[in-house]
Amino acid sequence: MIQVRERYNRRFKPRFNKPLPRGVVPSFFTLMNLFCGFMAIVMISEGKLAHGAWLIVFAGVFDGLDGFMARLTSSSGQFGAELDSLSDVVSFGVAPGLLLYKYGLFMLTQPVGILLAALPALCGAIRLARFNVGSQTDSSTDYFQGMPIPIQAGMVVSFYLFFRDVPEWFQWLDNGLNQVLVPMVIILSVLMVGSVPFDKLPRIVRGEPVDKPRVYWFAALFLLWVIFHENGLIVAMVLYISRGLYTGFRQFWTEFMSEDPKVQA
Numbered sequence: 001m002i003q004v005r006e007r008y009n010r011r012f013k014p015r016f017n018k019p020l021p022r023g024v025v026p027s028f029f030t031l032m033n034l035f036c037g038f039m040a041i042v043m044i045s046e047g048k049l050a051h052g053a054w055l056i057v058f059a060g061v062f063d064g065l066d067g068f069m070a071r072l073t074s075s076s077g078q079f080g081a082e083l084d085s086l087s088d089v090v091s092f093g094v095a096p097g098l099l100l101y102k103y104g105l106f107m108l109t110q111p112v113g114i115l116l117a118a119l120p121a122l123c124g125a126i127r128l129a130r131f132n133v134g135s136q137t138d139s140s141t142d143y144f145q146g147m148p149i150p151i152q153a154g155m156v157v158s159f160y161l162f163f164r165d166v167p168e169w170f171q172w173l174d175n176g177l178n179q180v181l182v183p184m185v186i187i188l189s190v191l192m193v194g195s196v197p198f199d200k201l202p203r204i205v206r207g208e209p210v211d212k213p214r215v216y217w218f219a220a221l222f223l224l225w226v227i228f229h230e231n232g233l234i235v236a237m238v239l240y241i242s243r244g245l246y247t248g249f250r251q252f253w254t255e256f257m258s259e260d261p262k263v264q265a
Contacts, residue, residue, distance in 0.1 A: 029066035030083050033059045037091025044098045050164065052099060053157045057233070059091035060150050067201070085128040092153035093121030100185060103160055104177040116185050120156070123189040124149040130193075142214070143197035143247070151198065151240060152188045158234035159184065191241070196248035199240070217243075 036059035044052035063084070070080055101117035108116070127146050134145065163169060163177075173179040202214040221240060224232035 026066040026070035026080055027083060029062045029069055030080065030087050033062035033066065033084075033091055034087035036062060037087065037095050040091065040095040041098055044095065044102055047102070049099060049102055049160065052095065053160050056091060056095050056099070056153055056157050059087075059095075060154060063088065063091070063150055064201070081132055085132055088128055088149050089121060089125050092149040093124035096120050096153040096156040099160060100156060100181060103164075104181050105185075107176075108178060108182075116182060119185055119189040120149075120152060120192075123192045124152065127192040142200055142202075142211070144200055145195050145197065146193060147188070147191040147196065147198050147241065147244065149192060151237065152192055154233065155184075155188060155237045155241065158230060158237050161230035162234045191244075196244055197251065198244035198247075 036055045040052040040055035040059065042052075043049075043055060066080075066084060097117040097120045100120070101113060105113040105117045107113070127149055130146070131144070170177040170180060199214065199217070201218060202211045221236040224236040224239075226232070228235070
């Protein structure tokens with residue numbers, strides 16, 4: 001009996017004692033992001049737009065947590081980056097596009113409404129592919145090149161949550177709600193595939209200096225959402241996007257003014 005137990009322990013016990021890979025923790029949050037995106041699509045397709053919108057918000061929370069956990073456990077890698085991108089296309093591309101379609105774009109002449117609703121997913125996929133390629137060469141900058149796809153989704157969701165109970169705000173427009181939705185979708189999609197710089201979350205690494213102004217900036221945006229809910233969320237999204245546009249304009253203007261007039265001549 002003792003010999004049988006010893007043979008069992010030698011064969012099976014090491015398997016049970018083997019520690020889990022560190023990448024499991026951030027991957028769990030990434031999959032929760034994807035699950036929330038899937039549930040958002042289900043809710044929106046059933047006509048529960050508000051439930052779907054908040055599920056997209058929760059997907060954004062999990063998306064932030066997976067990056068934080070990857071840095072905390074020092075387990076970031078190519079697998080995690082690819083899984084994160086696939087999840088983001090669903091949660092922040094397909095789900096917001098379906099929300100836009102059900103909210104108002106379905107009233108447009110087809111297939112115009114469908115094509116516009118597909119822009120967040122199409123441009124978001126391009127944005128994520130470009131980010132993955134760029135992150136392999138340089139990840140030291142403090143800015144994203146192009147607007148992150150979760151911010152686009154956050155703007156779409158906050159717009160819906162803020163204006164869903166006040167449809168009369170758009171009655172005075174010739175084309176009603178779609179006169180605002182159409183340019184908003186196009187502008188957000190262009191910003192994703194453009195080169196306007198947008199702030200990255202500051203990296204907090206033990207023993208390295210912290211960019212305190214950037215930490216305070218993101219903390220203020222987060223508190224706006226937590227305290228004022230959908231009202232704070234739309235203000236936070238507008239402030240973040242406005243800051244990116246201002247930074248891009250300032251960089252363009254600085255480069256334009258610093259050009260040598262002799263070279264232009």
